[in-house]
Amino acid sequence: MRLSRRALLAATAVAPLPACTASPSTASPSTASPSAAEDRGRLRTGFERLADDGYALLDGARVGIVTNPTGVTRDVRHVVDVMHADDRVNLVAVLGPEHGFRGTAQAGGSEGRHDDPATGLPVHDTYLKRGQPLANVFTAAGVDTVVFDIQDVGARFYTYVWTLYDCMEAARLAGKRFVVLDRPNPVTGRAASGPVLHREFASFVGRQPVAQAHGMTVAELARLFNGEFLAAPVELDVVRMTGWRRSQWYDATGLPWVPASPNMPTPDTALVYAGTCLLEGTNLSEGRGTTRPFELLGAEGIDGRWAAAVNGLGLPGAHAREAYFAPAFSKFRGRTVGGVQIHVHDRDAYDPVRTGVALLVTAKRVWSGFAWRSDHWIDRLTGSARVRTAIDAGANVDEVVAGWREELAAFGRVRREYLLYE
Incomplete structure (x- = not known):
């Protein structure tokens, strides 16, 4: 510096x-x-x-x-x-x-x-x-x-x-x-x-x-x-x-x-946003066009296996609920998609960034249609290619998170x- x-x-x-x-x-x-x-x-x-x-x-x-x-x-x-x-x-x-x-x-x-x-x-x-x-x-x-x-x-x-x-x-x-x-x-x-x-x-x-x-x-x-x-x-x-x-x-x-912007309607949105906005870098919906943007996440062809996989990680402070929704605009406009809604039950324990990584890791594992945006927007959101390449290489959540420990310190x-x- x-x-x-x-x-x-x-x-x-x-x-x-x-x-x-x-x-x-x-x-x-x-x-x-x-x-x-x-x-x-x-x-x-x-x-x-x-x-x-x-x-x-x-x-x-x-x-x-x-x-x-x-x-x-x-x-x-x-x-x-x-x-x-x-x-x-x-x-x-x-x-x-x-x-x-x-x-x-x-x-x-x-x-x-x-x-x-x-x-x-x-x-x-x-x-x-x-x-x-x-x-x-x-x-x-x-x-x-x-x-x-x-x-x-x-x-x-x-x-x-x-x-x-x-x-x-x-x-x-x-x-x-x-x-x-x-x-x-x-x-x-x-x-x-x-x-x-x-x-x-x-x-x-x-x-x-x-x-x-x-x-x-x-x-x-x-x-x-x-x-x-x-x-x-x-x-x-x-x-x-x-x-x-x-x-x-x-x-x-x-x-x-x-609302700080049209898709930031409540403080609950802000609570999850630092992690779930990462879905913007994929072909999944990040919930734009719904009444719970960045809490509702999904795509066509996803079923309850995603919520089960997320909950199986034991993420602190949050549960994933199997959810179905039809965005009024943005990705999948007017189509019914499956996915999850993130429910935070202990915000002091909740880690939004870790949760966002967990959503990416599990979505790639349970949904064969998972893909990054072709412009690699995920790299702009995370700040480097490290998260994307680690997930593509099969890294688990702990391994991805460990990759930024020194620079964060x-x-x-x-x-x-x-x-x-x-």
């Missing part, structure tokens, strides 16, 4: 929120740190703390915000609507990611350039833009400060974290300041798990060496990106939460859940340098 933590702090020193008191042992100059009184209170998101402080961090700035439907307050008002109505904020542009600012586009789509009918603000499209073309969008939007406020789900291949990365790099190129408003990792931030991406497999579902389930918040990821991966640091300020602990699940936060050591919460 490239920069030390000390180098990061020296390169990104900006003033904390005036209402906060920084502790030398727990906060950096680039991080708005909570007071002791705030720590004893309820969970407050980065946006809540920014607003409660009168938006002092944005004083005098022409602000553009990268956000989507998850950028809401506790009473489910969108932060764009709140900021637009507040004279203390000069919000001049909205920047929409994949699925769009208002979230109407399916996977692989966006809403394009338009004016928001609710506020009249120009909405610029960031999807599939990076580097200088994205920097040019920031310049054309007339902003000098780019704010990021999107709810992540904790998986490396969820594209919003790479929208964050691309926007940070573009802000650096355009000479803009970058502010990240933190939100919880809905599946806790206890630990990272799964394989780490190899750079030769980089894509929009993973640009840099990060574990498949990263166990970080977006503010922590921003610090990691700034310290390890950007060509040079951007002027970065993160507004951390108060009242969140790494062991906390989303349903304990008191925050409303807004190395990532974990770097990850610790950028964590903000206990």
Whole structure:
């Protein structure tokens, strides 16, 4: 890895929120740190703390915000609507990611350039833009400060974290300041798990060496990106939460859940997603087009043997139920397929990445029609060819998991340098 933590702090020193008191042992100059009184209170998101402080961090700035439907307050008002109505904020542009600012586009789509009918603000499209073309969008939007406020789900291949990365790099190129408003990792931030991406497999579902389930918040990821991966640091300020602990699940936060994308309807979806999204790299349905995406999995010709094989592995925290469904869109649209539904009965014991590997190993064993996608998309999802080639060679689940143990440990050591919460 490239920069030390000390180098990061020296390169990104900006003033904390005036209402906060920084502790030398727990906060950096680039991080708005909570007071002791705030720590004893309820969970407050980065946006809540920014607003409660009168938006002092944005004083005098022409602000553009990268956000989507998850950028809401506790009473489910969108932060764009709140900021637009507040004279203390000069919000001049909205920047929409994949699925769009208002979230109407399916996977692989966006809403394009338009004016928001609710506020009249120009909405610029960031999807599939990076580097200088994205920097040019920031310049054309007339902003000098780019704010990021999107709810992540904790998986490396969820594209919003790479929208964050691309926007940070573009802000650096355009000479803009970058502010990240933190939100919880809905599946806790206890630990990272799964394989780490190899750079030769980089894509929009993973640009840099990060574990498949990263166990970080977006503010922590921003610090990691700034310290390890950007060509040079951007002027970065993160507004951390108060009242969140790494062991906390989303349903304990008191925050409303807004679907983070059209196929992420509930926190239960996020719980399994870091593993079952691997089915996207095969000819099996990952449940898109059903009411339980990433929980329902299957294909034509699969019967109850798959569920039996999965349950025979004794996976911690979950059972597989034999299931049949007919997707309304995506793979097998309108056709009845057989497969499984993953039911998590102990989320503290559940390992989504191990479960995802187990599903691949057993599907290949019990269904003669199993095939990887011809573009080897599975390699982009797992971050290398290792998982695919190991399964093809007949490796069992333990053997596949052992293949990433050393690289995961190395990532974990770097990850610790950028964590903000206990």
